[in-house]
Amino acid sequence: MYSKGWSKLVYLSKGILPRKPSPYTLSVSHCGLLHKLVGTEAELWLAGRYGPRRAVIPESCTALELLAEKGVVELHSGDSGYSDSVYFRLLINCIICPVRVKSSITVMKPMERVIWRWIRNAGLRLTIAELTLITERGIKPVRSLLGEGNRQPLTEEIYTTDTISDGILESMMEKSPARDETVHAVLGLLAKKKIYIV
DSSP: OOGGGGGGEEEEEOSBOSSOOOSSEEEEEETTEEEEEEHHHHHHHHHTSSSOEEOOSTHHHHHHHHHHHHTSEEEEEOTTOSOHHHHHHHHHTOOEEEOOSOOOOOOOOHHHHHHHHHHHHBSSOOOHHHHHHHHHHTOOOOGGGOBGGGHHHHHHHHOOTTTOSTTHHHHHHHTOTTHHHHHHHHHHHHHTTSEEEO
């Protein structure tokens, strides 16, 4: 599928490691399934764990396609290469989850801090399109919109007759002036191990 355009293939790893990988194999948990990865597949998955990566040799394509079939990577191929629009499209099909285990204190940029509060405290798993809309509209992560008890008010803030149709929000937010800063914040949190992608 991607063999002719391997140099433009960008990917992001999905899932988590339930245990420390051995030198020979690693197990990736994704949506209740455990996938054992070895060799090139394991190397590629680890490389894309904390941020988007590009296929660097043609042989990577076959391994990435197999990983995509397993659901543990998200792929995008296009002429735009590394760009915020490509990263946005990569994240569209991903679920963004907060890391719940305590980690060392991390210095976050102001936008990362706001997005982190939404991801960690909202009563639903917010998509990249929803986070972009929230940023565009300047909606603050206030108590009345956070937590499971406030799912409905938050949903009503995001979805209107203009945005409720399937796929409309994603199309609108791909052209949003808030897209790039939202994508940068999400990828910044991923690089800082504050979130993971499934």
